[in-house]
Amino acid sequence: MREPLQEEALRGAGFVETRPPAGFGELWRSYRCEDGGCTGWFHVFSPGSAPWSISIHDFTMRGDFVMDLTPPRYLTVTWFKSIAGMELSPRRRLRPDSVWGQSIGAGPWEGVAHGGVPVQCVAIEVTPEFSARFLDDEYPDRFRGVERAFISLESFDEFPEMRTLLSRLWPRPGDRERSSLYYEGKVLQAMGLIVERSRHPRVVAGRRRVAPGDRERMRDVLRYIDDHCCADLRIDDLARMACMSPTKFKETFRRLNGRTLTRYVQGRRMSRAELLLRRPELTIGRVARTVGYTSASRFAALFKREVGVLPSEYRERLDV
Known part of the structure; x- marks a missing residue:
């Protein structure tokens, strides 16, 4: 098994390799940090010389951690279960329960993760060569913009299919051990979802698109919900914040997040x-x-x- 793509960041944060915890099989490689500034785990699944990997972050930093790295080149799609921070160039806010796509390694990557908030996420990483072979096999002469398709995945997006796929890759205690073929199948499935979403966004989403003004107001409301998720949140109050009727608010919220307000708040x-x-x-x-x-x-x-x-x-x- 090759070294993780995040090796430089792991060393810098004080992670050391150790035995995987319950739920993670022998095929996983686990790292743990307990140096006072950071506590938690990093897990990676990357069999042999495979041109893809699956990584799971599950740690909390005491203070803000600024990252300024020049990692190897790869494409990644990530579901953040919990996060607080910012990508600095381009400037994009990292927010919980979001799907995020990036092209890493074209140059230095800069960002900040805020301390005190767990960094919990599942990511699939693939090399440019792997994505090119996938396109040649599955979409010969029909699609070439896979890097653009990854980058187009914003942190506030209508992609519940990807959220579901990635969240289920996180092993739980008692899960039966999965094979390399199982995980490779999930990587290929994720690639297919990204390409099809880029080629046919309205068909994949299966929903009428949200007007830009409504989308922007919903961004503000969602930030409010994230900050006050433990309070007594009422639909009428949130709908007024979004300048919508309660019925339209509920429909728009589900369209943008792939779940009802109740299920979203429960998750947070x-x-x-x-x-x-x-x-x-x-x-x-x-x-x-x-x-x-x-x-x-x-x-x-x-x-x-x-x-x-x-x-x-x-x-x-x-x-x-």
Whole structure:
């Protein structure tokens, strides 16, 4: 297995290779950091000399971390479960529960990830040579703009199919071990989704496009929701912020995010709960109340649906 494409960044942050945790099979390569400035994991799946890899980030930094790297050249599509930060050139905000495409390595990459917020994401990385071979095999003489297709994936986009594919690549304790062929199939599936979305955006989305003005207002509302996800959010109030009727707001929100407002808020709350469960001084009941639930049993059921395990089981695996 070759070195991760992020090797330079891993060394700079103090990660060292170690045994994979529960849920990750022998085919995964895991790194851990506990130097005080950063705590958590980085996992990578890259069999042999394969021209693709799958990486999982799951760590929290104490303070802001500025990245100024010159990595090898590759294309990547990422689903951010949790993140706070900014890509500096071009200037784009990194936000949670978003799908993000990039072309890395054409020059130095600069960005900042904010401390105190978990960096949790799943990414597929492919070399330009792999993408060229994929196009020759699947779209001979019909499509050449794969790099442009990756870059066109914004952090606020209608791509629930990719979000679902990437989120399911994160192994959970108790999952049966997957083969290299399984993961390679998912990489090829992701490539196909990106190309088809670029060639036929309206067909893939399956939904009427959102007007630019509505999209911009919804960006502002979504930022508000992300910042206040544990509060009592009311549709009427959010609709007024977006200058929409409640019915139009609900339809537009689902069109842009691929899920209802309720499911989105629940997902954000559970991401916040994962961070709080790492603090041993907080009881599970206190965590439930902090993220907006008066019923600990209701919180536990929603947490298991989103994360795959009960809060108590999650905490046990953290040794908290």
